[in-house]
Amino acid sequence: MIVEENVEKYIRTISKTNNNDLLEMEKYAFNNKIPIIEPEVRNFLDVIVRIKKPKKILEIGTAIGYSAIVMKLANENSKITTIEINEENFLKAKENVEKIGFNKDIHCILGDANDVLDLLEEKYDLIFMDAAKGQYINYFEKSIDKLDIDGILISDNILFKGMVATEEYKKNRHRKITIVKRLDQYIELLMNDEKLCTSIIPIDDGMSITYRKH
Incomplete structure (x- = not known):
């Protein structure tokens, strides 16, 4: 785990929403085993959007x-374009x-976002x-030029249960390890691109917030 269990439990306990529509969606996602953002990520997104006040938002993964x-x-006041590959989830x-x-x-x-982008x-x-x-x-390469100067890119789950930070996972050829290697490469790309400024946030499964300078 990235965050100690007691800390994570505490944060999620104090991060519950009172919005009935969101609560209904949370219940549906839990019952149908559909992954959605955790409460601390929801609050993080909420705060960033309130600060940035983006007029146009692109979401990859609805x-x-x-x-x-x-x-x-x-x-x-925001307009949101969101892409989903799974038809059942899309209809819901x-x-x-x-x-x-x-x-x-x-x-x-x-x-498929690779095509839609x-x-x-x-x-x-x-x-x-x-x-x-x-x-x-791939998503980054197809979308970064669509991000305005002074725009923000938020990437979820980039530490993949902490595996990205563990060398032994990068040497195996298991499918999950391929994902770990690719996420490691993605993080390196974000951190070394001169037109970007990136911070890694160790909450939930790991997030990054990236600011486009030029």
């Missing part, structure tokens, strides 16, 4: 629409977005990446 709705609630996300009344401002796209021509103030971890470098 799941059931939970994080997109969190970001929209944080800034009612559209249902959730419509139910809460955000269907005019949250545009859900069904497809090639078709998007807009610029975004904030990009939230939370899809296939082994594809992060």
Whole structure:
């Protein structure tokens, strides 16, 4: 674990939401074993969006629409484009977005982000990446030029249960180890790109927040 269990439990205990729509989605995700962002990540996103006040947000990895709705609630003036490859999750996300009344401002796209990103021509103030971890470098290369100067890129799960920081996991050829190696390369890319400024946040499964300087 990245964070000590008692600390993580404490943070999640004090980070519960009172929003009934979000609570319903959390229950659905738990019952159907669909991964959504944890409470501390939700709060982190909420704060960043409130500070940045992005007009246009790109999300790579919709799941059931939970994080997109969190970001929209944080800034009612934002327009969000979100991409999901799983059709069942995509349909549930559209249902959730419509139910809460955000269907005019949250545009859900069904497809592989590697393909969809090639078709998007807009610029975004904030990009939230939370899809296939082994594809992060590909997503980055296809989306970084769509991020405005002074824009923010948030990448979730980049420490992969702490495995990225452990050498023994990088020498094995198991599928998960391939993901670990790719995430390690992705972090190196973020930290060494001169047009970016990146901080690694050791919460939940690890996050990074990246500022585009030029």
